[in-house]
Amino acid sequence: MRAATMLMGACALLAGCGQKTDAPPAAAPQEATAEQKAAVLASLPAPYNTADLANGKAKFGLCRSCHTIAPGGANMTGPNLHGVFGRKAGSVEDYEYSEAVEHAGFVWDAEHLDKWLAEPRTFLPGTKMSFAGLKDAKDRVDLIAYVKVESGYKAP
Numbered sequence: 001m002r003a004a005t006m007l008m009g010a011c012a013l014l015a016g017c018g019q020k021t022d023a024p025p026a027a028a029p030q031e032a033t034a035e036q037k038a039a040v041l042a043s044l045p046a047p048y049n050t051a052d053l054a055n056g057k058a059k060f061g062l063c064r065s066c067h068t069i070a071p072g073g074a075n076m077t078g079p080n081l082h083g084v085f086g087r088k089a090g091s092v093e094d095y096e097y098s099e100a101v102e103h104a105g106f107v108w109d110a111e112h113l114d115k116w117l118a119e120p121r122t123f124l125p126g127t128k129m130s131f132a133g134l135k136d137a138k139d140r141v142d143l144i145a146y147v148k149v150e151s152g153y154k155a156p
């Protein structure tokens with residue numbers, strides 16, 4: 001009986017400690033909530049605001065072997081894509097781009113991404129992104145909307 005009471009006391013103490021360590025430090029990059037993501041989708045210009053995010057997510061499966069998209073995600077074969085919209089092409093620190101992307105000289109927006117994803121090697125000859133391209137225009141709309149929502153895009 002006595003041992004059981006002591007055990008319970010220890011559990012309560014441990015649970016208390018657990019709660020404190022579970023909270024992420026204030027500075028840690030955070031994933032957006034489902035509500036925030038829905039709000040981002042609704043804020044996008046047509047046709048992106050009515051995009052099929054489930055299809056976009058499925059199509060992003062083609063990118064996942066080379067790219068992370070979560071905040072603070074690692075660079076893999078390709079750079080982390082969090083915050084890519086509004087960012088100058090070729091500007092992720094600690095990632096070694098080809099000359100083609102490093103000196104592309106534009107800021108990523110939906111239009112540039114659409115051309116890039118249709119045919120990367122024609123859009124920026126010399127790129128080292130070995131991805132054949134996504135030929136279907138509607139798939140690209142869905143994918144771009146998904147990337148916007150998941151990469152922390154905020155309307156200007």
Ligand code: HEC
Nearest residue numbers: 062063066077078089090091097098101127128129130131
């Ligand atoms: C086989 C690996 C691979 C796949 C698959 C791939 N990428 Fe890439 N991606 C790369 C590499 C490598 C680079 C860097 C290109 C360079 O420097 O020439 C890159 C660069 C990019 C950039 C430019 C980022 C910047 O910081 O300027 C974007 C945007 C991008 N990829 C999006 C995608 C999307 C979306 C998909 C899926 C449809 C995809 N990529 C599929 C390897 C890949």
